[in-house]
Amino acid sequence: MSPDLMRGANGLTPDLARTAIPQYELGKLSPTSPIQPSTAITPAGGNFESTLGQLVSGVTAKQAAAGDAVAGLATNAGVPLHRAMIAMEEASVSFQLMVEVRNKLLESYQELMRMQV
Amino acid sequence: MINVLNGINTTASALEAERIRMDVISQNIANAEVERAPGAKPYQRREVVFETILNQQPGMGGISEAGIQVARIAEDERAPRMVYKPGSPYADAQGMVALPDINIHEEMADLMTASRAFEANLAVVRNARTMAMQTLSIGKR
Numbered sequence: 001m002s003p004d005l006m007r008g009a010n011g012l013t014p015d016l017a018r019t020a021i022p023q024y025e026l027g028k029l030s031p032t033s034p035i036q037p038s039t040a041i042t043p044a045g046g047n048f049e050s051t052l053g054q055l056v057s058g059v060t061a062k063q064a065a066a067g068d069a070v071a072g073l074a075t076n077a078g079v080p081l082h083r084a085m086i087a088m089e090e091a092s093v094s095f096q097l098m099v100e101v102r103n104k105l106l107e108s109y110q111e112l113m114r115m116q117v
Numbered sequence: 118m119i120n121v122l123n124g125i126n127t128t129a130s131a132l133e134a135e136r137i138r139m140d141v142i143s144q145n146i147a148n149a150e151v152e153r154a155p156g157a158k159p160y161q162r163r164e165v166v167f168e169t170i171l172n173q174q175p176g177m178g179g180i181s182e183a184g185i186q187v188a189r190i191a192e193d194e195r196a197p198r199m200v201y202k203p204g205s206p207y208a209d210a211q212g213m214v215a216l217p218d219i220n221i222h223e224e225m226a227d228l229m230t231a232s233r234a235f236e237a238n239l240a241v242v243r244n245a246r247t248m249a250m251q252t253l254s255i256g257k258r
Contacts, residue, residue, distance in 0.1 A: 055119070059119075062119075080132075080133060080136060082132045082133070082239075086125055086129055086242065089122065089242070089246055090125070093121040093122060093246065093249045093253075094119055094121045096250065096253055104256070
């Protein structure tokens, strides 16, 4: 390969490109700070109901995006196969997340109902 | 929107780029035996040039996501292959025909490289999914 072929349109040589890729420095990779319980009863984002509503609408949006991607693939609208598959995977995993949250919620409710008074 | 599969956009961009590379290789293989009239330039072998694109992601603590894209599709400037084919309508006075500068073995090796790179990126997708599903099973009993 000639040196010209190795040069990208933005003038990046392989050496330059290597430095352009972010270096993961150990100091920067501090672990995510542990989630602090919110002191107020209603956190800044609203109550739990609206948080759950946001989760559900996020999952709905992912599923709509997956539906659009598959429709785009089926109607030959220029959506590549892997984009459609990844969109479907994302929809599936986020749906699974929602189901897990629902299961936990139901579990704690049933735990409460079983409580002796 | 919630981000359940981390780093998937980088991998998706690589899959896209490898797919374009495969398209270009298929063009090269398909055009390998196309003759042109004397004087006309035969098909030139093409090659993709990748480049890194940096997207600053707000959620990753200042670490940018480095995806890739096809910077351009470069033409190889090798001279055409001259083949003796006196029966061809495109043959010149000496019975020689100009064929594209394509070596099919080279193309097959490139095709295998593209296919393996695609496979490697698919393995990343598969592993990201497995990691997400295993994380969701925290607390299952």
